[in-house]
Amino acid sequence: MVDRLRAPELRGRRWLNTGGEELSLVGLRGRIVVLDFWTFCCVNCLHVLDELRPLEQEFADSLVIIGVHSPKFEHEGRPEAVEAAVERYAVHHPVLDDPDLVTWDAYTARAWPTLVVIDPEGYIVGQMSGEGHGPGIASLVRELIGEHSARGTLRQGDSPYVPPSSDSTQFRFPGKAVPLGDGGFVVSDTAHHQIVLLESDLRTERARFGGPEVFEEPQGVCVLPSDAAERLGYDLLVADTVNHRIASIRLSDGRIRTEAGTGEQLRERSGGGAAHKQPLSSPWDIVWWLDRAVIEMAGTHQLWALHLATEPENNTVAVLAGTSAEGLRDGAADEAWLAQPSGLAVSASGDRVWIVDSETSALRSIVVDDNGFRLETHIGEGLFDFGFVDGVRSQARMQHPLGVAEAADGTVLVADTYNGAIRRFDPVTQVLSTALTGLSEPSDVLPLDDGLIVVESSAHRVDRMRLPATAAAEGGAGRVRRSATQIAPGAVELVVHFEPPAGQKLDDRYGDPTMLMVSSTPDSLIRSGGGRATGLARALDLDSSVGDGVLHISVRAAACDASGPDGEVPEHAACHLYQQDWGIPVRLEAGADAVLDLHLRGV
Structure with a gap:
């Protein structure tokens, strides 16, 4: 006889998506409950949100999914940041805001994501970490429905989910921006699931491409060099993140076509070969380098190379860097570690690609020499170190950066997303400084002769900004609060x-x-x-x-x-x-x- 473990009560700062009502496991007795411990910086957690959506529909009258948002980074504990994330990622179930990790600790969670299944009598019947558990949970829920229907302990009813209100804006959580050669710009309007062409004023729209039936949360956009565009017959590449594919757009007629990916998420964390037969995993950004497209495969903590042919069935992909282990380790590209890389920029000299590695709050780069490709770290210490500190590498800290660009003077600009800042790194002096503060989750930055273009994702805007005469980091070093x-x-x-x-x-x-x-x-x-x-x-x-x-x-x-x-x-x-x-x-x-x-x- 195995002792059954009663599920601890849910305790946190507040509830979201309930219309102001506080939920409890006692009040949910009779329903099957799945707790999803997540944090919005974590790409694996975002995968699980998508895996849970079919369960929410299939078992709507018997199953209640509750997100428990237990933050990794300091910024993720801010109330407004949690609210924005719940909207950004279309979370359509109740969410417990757990900034002090009270419920996380009560369930002895050790990883994001962690899933816990609770039966109608309030006992834990399953606990699992990671991705891919959707079908298994569905099977367990069916068993519980049958068992507790027979025992009379299942109580069916409507979901306690109450959708929040949302404002209408030109952009909704825009992700990346790149310049066109004629003075215009391309922006990924991520939560509207579209790619937008803008005039130089950043307001007047030339065209929109896609929509929810075509793209799902697109992030990176790459404008092809003119010779490559002429050879290939299209102008843009798009990292169609949630659809796990790379798409192309031909501006002359708006044709959108898949260039890599099957639409299925890569589970093996390795692969290569024919691009149309190779699953991908949350491609986040994309640039053109050394006559190929370089892709940040955030879901497997790697860089991939996409070689494009005139006929799409001849496109090929291969891993360029990263073993799929999540962490910070330099050296030969095939032995190095990355951690959810989320922004790319090619240097003016073309000898390297700058990388922001969001989960290690790091600025890194990949270079090629006689010995092949290798990774170098310029700012960053590891998975659990972050902060808002200027200085040399041993002192400097960032917090989950998502965007990067090289300025005309050779310095590197970083969208330091969770610090709400634009940072500047000097490769000569190896010093990080602060250029601009007070932003709302900036996710990309473009240098101009007279200032910057900043994608302020949580402010739903793309704006020109001038650099102040002085700016300074506003915090200190920190570590993830997890015990x-x-x-x-x-x-x-x-x-x-x-x-x-x-x-x-x-x-x-x-x-x-x-x-x-x-x-x-x-x-x-x-x-x-x-x-x-x-x-x-x-x-x-x-x-x-x-x-x-x-x-x-x-x-x-x-x-x-x-x-x-x-x-x-x-x-x-x-x-x-x-x-x-x-x-x-x-x-x-x-x-x-x-x-x-x-x-x-x-x-």
Whole structure:
């Protein structure tokens, strides 16, 4: 007999999307509840929002989905920022604003996203981390509906969701802006799901392309060089982020065509080959470099290269940089780590591409030399370090930047999004300074001879601005407020729990269908047990002299539909990939637990 665990009550600062009503698990008794612990900086959390939408429709009278917004960055704890994110990402269920991580801690969440399933009697029946759990949750909900209908403990009814009001503006959460060669500009009007051509006044519209039936939350836009445009027969490339594709637009007639991606999200975190057969994962920005399109694949923490042919079926893609591990590690491009790269800019000399790595609050670049492509970090320390500080690299801090551009004088401008600022980095002196403050989530910046164009995403506008005579950073250094996990030094057992959904099983016909990759920051934290290997458990030896650090853990498990007469996996069964990355801050303490339990999926 397994003891059932009563779900802790939901406590936070306030409720959104409920019309002012406060919800409680007691009041929801009789309904199936799914808690989605998310934070709006996290691309994996945004993927899960999309995975949950079909469940909201299918089980509308039995299931209540509640978002628990537990912030990573300081900015994400601000009330107005949470409200904007709920609208920006079309969250159509109640959201508990949990800025102090009270409910996060009550449920011992360790990763964004974490999902918890609560049955109609108020007991936890499932907990899982990462993406890809939509079908499994749907299967569990069906089981719970059948069980509790039979027992008379299921209470059906309308959702407690109450939609908020929204203003009408020319742009809605615009993402990126790029110049046309004739003085006009192209803007991704992200929440309107359109690409807009503007005159030089930034108000008069020449044309709009797309709409919800064509694009979904487009971000980066690339204007092709004239010779490439003539050869290829179109003018723009668009990172169609939520549709997981790269599209092209021909301005002469408005034709929109897919150049890369299948419309499905990439789960394998690797790939290459024919672009039309290769799934992508949240492409966020795109530039033209070395006769190819370079794509920030935010969903897999990588850069990809897209080689374009005159016939789209001959387009090819390949990973350019990043192993898919989330973090900050320089060096050879195929060994480096990135963390949700979200802005690109080609240097004037063409010898490098500037990158803003949003989850490490970093400014980085990729260069090519005789030894191939390599990544360098200019500002940034790691996944949990951020702030608003000017100075040299060891001092300077940013907070989740999303845009970057190189100015005529060779300095690099950064849209320091969560600090509401434009920062300036001097590659010669290696010093970061502040150029402009008081902005509303700037997501891109373009330098002009007499000032800047800034995309103020949460202010729903694209404006020219002049730089003040002086400006300064307005805060200090900070770290993510998430509590460090205390763990024993020396021998530690890492165990990732995974229970396939009903009707699925781990398929070991061709070997172990799991993969566990473990590393740390600093590297010296792990004396042995790091690296990549099959299996869901690992013996680690942690160096007591290090004290504090971060464990980086990536896991994958493949489960297939077991539909044979004896529950075996048939030859051509449908298979499903479950995966998650954890960056877990740890503190080594004598006497602490020597087992680290993580849940990829547990019931």
